[in-house]
Amino acid sequence: MSEGRTVSRPTQSCFQCRNRKIKCNRSHPCAACLLRGEGDTCHEVEKIIARAIGPGVTVEAVDEVLSKVVALEQSVSKLSKMISKNGPVEDSSETESMHHLGPQKRVLSSPPPAGSKIQATRPEQKASMMLADQLAMGNRMNGRRNSMQSEAERAISSSPVDPPIPLPSSSKFPPNANGISHDHPLSLLVxxxxxxxxxxxxxxxxxxxxxxxxxxxxxxxxxxxxxxxxxxxxxxxxxxxxxxxxxxxxASSGSTAAxxxxxxxxxxxxxxxxxxxxxxxxxxxxxxxxxxxxxxxxxxxxxxxxxxxxxxxxxxxxxxxxxxxxxxxxxxxxxxxxxxxxxxxxxxxxxxxxxxxxxxxxxxxxxxxxxxxxxxxxxxxxxxxxxxxxxxxxxxxxxxxxxxxxxxxxxxxxxxxxxxxxxxxLEDDLDPIEPAPHTEYTEMTYSLMRFRFVEIHRQIMDSVENHPTGFRPSFITEIDSRVLTMLKDLPAAFQAPGVSTGERSSLSFKGVKSIEYTISLITAEAMRMRLHRPFLFRGYTEERYGPSKQQCVASAKAILKYLKYDIGQTTVLLRRWSVMFFGFTAAIVLLVDYCQQKGAGALQDSRKELQSALNMFKMVQVSSNAAQSFIPLLESMVAAAERNLTSNTSNKHSGGHHDVWSEIAKEAFVSSHPYLDLLNYWTS
Incomplete structure (x- = not known):
């Protein structure tokens, strides 16, 4: 085709000069790129190729696509040889073959959506669809990674020993030895x-x-x-x-080594x-x-x-x-x-x-x-x-x-x-890794426990969205049973090797293990409290919701008790926002219970519990932003509760039950605007 041409195409400016909008002498590498030390990246702008693909396409993008096409052609060729040698490939074999194309391509092995008219069952058809989708969406990182994986596969197939596989390029704007590149966004400021x-x-x-x-x-x-x-x-x-x-x-010796x-x-x-x-x-x-x-x-x-x-x-x-x-x-x-x-x-x-x-x-x-x-x-x-x-x-x-x-x-x-x-x-030389049984404590015990807890939390949250007025009784029974089972498993999971399961005092708890155990107990009680909370207020007026009210109050007291178990670890725990939030929520439940008390003795006991919680939170007020936010809010709500209870007692014409909590909530909403989202979440 080139032999039939009578007029040669004029040499184009390089991409780097075109991008910088400076004059290029149109030799490759050009003088400007050589002066900048970028001779290896100096390439002529191929207008014909760019126009054929679309506007705004760079030579680098074209090279990336071409390398991807070569990798896909090799994979398709390999699959074709397998088919011609072994006959038609079953679905499982096809999936296994596609596995070697990398994690991005394995997604293509999943069945098409219901009602789809496209039956992408042939590997080459899947590959072409993937190429079109990635090119259209501009998935540059996927392209670089796929190209890297294909090169690694070719090296593996030609060598009995697995070679080291390079990682993808670390940056489009690689920093110089002492600074940033000319193309980096920060070059506008530095x-x-x-x-x-x-x-x-x-x-x-x-x-x-x-x-x-x-x-x-x-x-x-x-x-x-x-x-x-x-x-x-x-x-x-x-x-x-x-x-x-x-x-x-x-630097001290004057060397310029990068x-x-x-x-x-x-x-x-x-x-x-x-x-x-x-x-x-x-x-x-x-x-x-x-x-x-x-x-x-x-x-x-x-x-x-x-x-x-x-x-x-x-x-x-x-x-x-x-x-x-x-x-x-x-x-x-x-x-x-x-x-x-x-x-x-x-x-x-x-x-x-x-x-x-x-x-x-x-x-x-x-x-x-x-x-x-x-x-x-x-x-x-x-x-x-x-x-x-x-x-x-x-x-x-x-x-x-x-x-x-x-x-x-x-x-x-x-x-x-x-x-x-x-x-x-955990070492690469140990393959496969033999994990410890779930009843044996390791550094991952607490993490695995909280991952299981968060799955239950998600189910509770989804149920709230589907049943905003309250959970189904069967759902409460099921979730409560699962949380109780996890609570029973906690002592065994956190016990020291060689120590029999028993009460916490009989176990050897030291350092972070004790902290992990305590926060696991708190998380479980907070989850039970969240599960029964939609029925807390009704539990004071309707007998059938009484157990939920009792469980909320019991879990709240348990959370505050666990936090106060060891003063040394109390400060460590409460400096974390999530733990402080659990403690604050427990205090709110006790505040609700305080507002519902009728007898003077019960009121006094509830007030002591609230003051004890406040004193505990104040232990970390200097070093905890969460405590600095929650303490004033809780103090204002307790003060509002006392004012409303006093007013309700002295008002002889109140005429029935006075909703103290509603008045407290109104005052809190007015005086604590930054915490509206928090209060709205709690009352949901």
């Missing part, structure tokens, strides 16, 4: 030559303090999520420390330090020679540094598991500061990024599947499952305050629960 990464690193605590804070985080804080693998994190942290040291040495830091890990590293400062305890303050005020300032600084690392890496386009871990840890910090709206918005981004990475399709280790790309590591798969179930827990547990809306639908969740193993027993 000169690309500025050593922005090193400026961020300069805010890190010294090496000794950093090591102490990391140890403190994994000893006293990580139990709350368990999304990090301690041996892997420690190894990566040592590499980071060495890189920082080498960079400092190079140091490339992993920004996703660096963001996670900063968030670990952030939460260590945020939840710091007195003994740790002494080690660091800090006050709680100093720690709060450092916590905010570490949080800002983590945010900067994400934005420098352009995390919304360049996805990584470490980036999702960072977003989860940032959510804990945001929620604890009372910024639940930012937490909810960031959680949505984390869920979508995790789905793009395929974290929602990791199955279970017992499936014995073969995994492509970075998921070949059993440690990374298991960390991925922990991350995914933390996202599930965060979304389902917070959905009630957002009209019961959540995006992770159980029927679309194809990732099993994490294994019941300690981090030290």
């Amino acid at each position: 000169r690309p030559a500025t050593s922005i990464v090193f400026q961020i690193l300069s805010h890190l605590p010294d090496e000794t303090d950093s090591r102490s804070l990391i140890r403190f985080y994994f000893d006293r804080i990580e139990w709350y999520t368990r999304i990090l693998h301690y041996p892997t994190f420690s190894y990566d942290a040592k590499i980071l420390t060495r890189q920082i040291s080498d960079s400092a040495s190079s 140091t490339h830091f992993s920004l996703p890990f660096l963001s996670t590293y900063f968030m670990v330090l952030c939460l260590a400062y945020h939840f710091i305890e007195f003994d740790m303050c002494k080690v660091l020679d800090n006050t709680f005020e100093d720690a709060a300032k450092m916590s905010k600084k570490m949080y800002n540094a983590a945010q900067l690392c994400l934005w420098i890496d352009n995390y919304l386009e360049n996805h990584s598991l470490e980036g999702v871990q960072t977003l989860i840890l940032m959510g804990i910090y945001q929620q604890n500061l009372g910024d639940s709206d930012s937490h909810w918005a960031l959680l949505g981004s984390a869920i979508k990024i995790a789905q793009i990475l395929g974290v929602d399709r990791l199955g279970t280790e017992s499936d014995r599947k073969s995994y492509p790309g970075p998921w070949k590591s059993v440690v990374r798969r298991e960390v991925g499952r922990r991350v995914w179930w933390n996202l599930i827990h965060n979304e389902w547990s917070n959905a009630a305050t957002h009209n019961g809306a959540y995006t992770i639908v159980p029927s679309q969740n194809n990732t099993g629960l994490p294994l019941n193993v300690n981090d030290i027993d």
Whole structure:
């Protein structure tokens, strides 16, 4: 075809010069690109190809599509040979063959929607549909990942030994050795030559303090999520420390050697330090020679540094598991500061990024599947499952305050629960990993317990949406029975090895195990209280709802009792927003019960219980934003209750039952506007 042409096409400007709108000498690589040190990325703009596909299409996009087409043609060719050799492929074989195309393509093996006229049963038809859909939607990350997996498959097929598989490109806007690229959005505010990464690193605590804070985080804080693998994190942290040291040495000697830091890990590293400062305890303050005020300032600084690392890496386009871990840890910090709206918005981004990475399709280790790309590591798969179930827990547990809306639908969740193993027993060399029985305590026991609890919470929440006036009696009986069963299993799950099951006092509880056990008990009682709460008020006037009223009050008293069981762990627990919310809700139930009391003795006892709860919350008022929000609200409601009860007693013309709670709610709604959503949620 080229031999028949009589007129040659004029040489076009390169893409880089065209994008910058500067003059190009139209040699490749051109002079401008050579001066910028970007000669390897200098390509002529192919107008004919771009016009044939559509407007705004770059050469990089065309190359990506062509590489994807080549990979798909090879897969189709392999399948065709199998068909010609072995005959027609059954559905199960077809599904297995499609499995090797990567997690994004396995979705195509599912049956079409009911009523669909398209029967995409042939592999090549599925591949072409996938290619068209991804090209139309601009799924660049999927394309890069699929291309990477296809290259890995070709290498595996030609070698008896599994080779190392590279990860996807870390960034569309890769930072320079000392700063950001010319194409980065932050280049509008910061000169690309500025050593922005090193400026961020300069805010890190010294090496000794950093090591102490990391140890403190994994000893006293990580139990709350368990999304990090301690041996892997420690190894990566040592590499980071060495890189920082080498960079400092190079700078002092005048060397221009480039140091490339992993920004996703660096963001996670900063968030670990952030939460260590945020939840710091007195003994740790002494080690660091800090006050709680100093720690709060450092916590905010570490949080800002983590945010900067994400934005420098352009995390919304360049996805990584470490980036999702960072977003989860940032959510804990945001929620604890009372910024639940930012937490909810960031959680949505984390869920979508995790789905793009395929974290929602990791199955279970017992499936014995073969995994492509970075998921070949059993440690990374298991960390991925922990991350995914933390996202599930965060979304389902917070959905009630957002009209019961959540995006992770159980029927679309194809990732099993994490294994019941300690981090030290989780190694790539141990395949398969043998988990401990559910009755044996490990570092994952509490996490697995709360994942099971949140499934029940979601069912309660769904039932609230379907039956706003109250649950069906059969539903209450079923859920209550399940929660009671879990409560009975708790002592066995948290017992020390070799200790017989019995009362809590006979078990060996130390450190975080005691905290985990206590919060599990509180979660179970809070769930029972939530289940019976729709009938609380009616329980005071209608005999058939009496048991629900009694259960609400009993669960509320149990929650406050567990919180007061150990003063040392009380302060640790109440500094977390979710635990403070459980305590606040229990206090509200007791306040309702206080308003319904008639005798002077009962009123006095109820008032003492409320004052005891307030005194307990005030223990953490200085260091807990949640306590600072809830305490004034609860105090104003108690004061309103006393005024209304006094008025009701002295008013001889009240004429029947005076709804004290309605008056309290009205006063609270007027005086506490920032907490309307919280109060509306409770009274729903």
